[in-house]
Amino acid sequence: MPAPAYVDGKPPVISLLDYDEAEWAEGTCVDSRPGYYVVVNMERPEEVVARFNLDANTTLDTIFKSAKKTYKEQAK
Numbered sequence: 001m002p003a004p005a006y007v008d009g010k011p012p013v014i015s016l017l018d019y020d021e022a023e024w025a026e027g028t029c030v031d032s033r034p035g036y037y038v039v040v041n042m043e044r045p046e047e048v049v050a051r052f053n054l055d056a057n058t059t060l061d062t063i064f065k066s067a068k069k070t071y072k073e074q075a076k
Contacts, residue, residue, distance in 0.1 A: 003028075003039075003049045011038065014050045016059060024049075032064060 001023040004012040019025055019039060028049055031040045037060045041047040052060065 011048045011051045013053050014039070015053050016056045019050070019052070030060065032060070 003024045004014070006012065014022075019030075025039070027042055028039045029042050029045075030052075031038050031045060036054070037052040037056060038048045039050040039052070041049055
């Protein structure tokens with residue numbers, strides 16, 4: 001199933017639940033941008049597939065901070 005279409009030249013805004021349930025999510029991952037998060041194509045990370053709504057920021061901030069902390073601890 002293809003990713004959702006752009007609206008007025010911009011990626012669609014989705015919720016975390018939308019992403020969790022999306023049939024098109026395979027081959028994508030979450031990435032951060034200043035002030036918000038996006039879904040990108042894993043093979044072409046410059047290709048933004050969708051943008052998360054602002055409600056997702058708190059949850060994704062927590063996940064990204066935890067991952068960065070774990071990475072730093074493992075790199076020691």
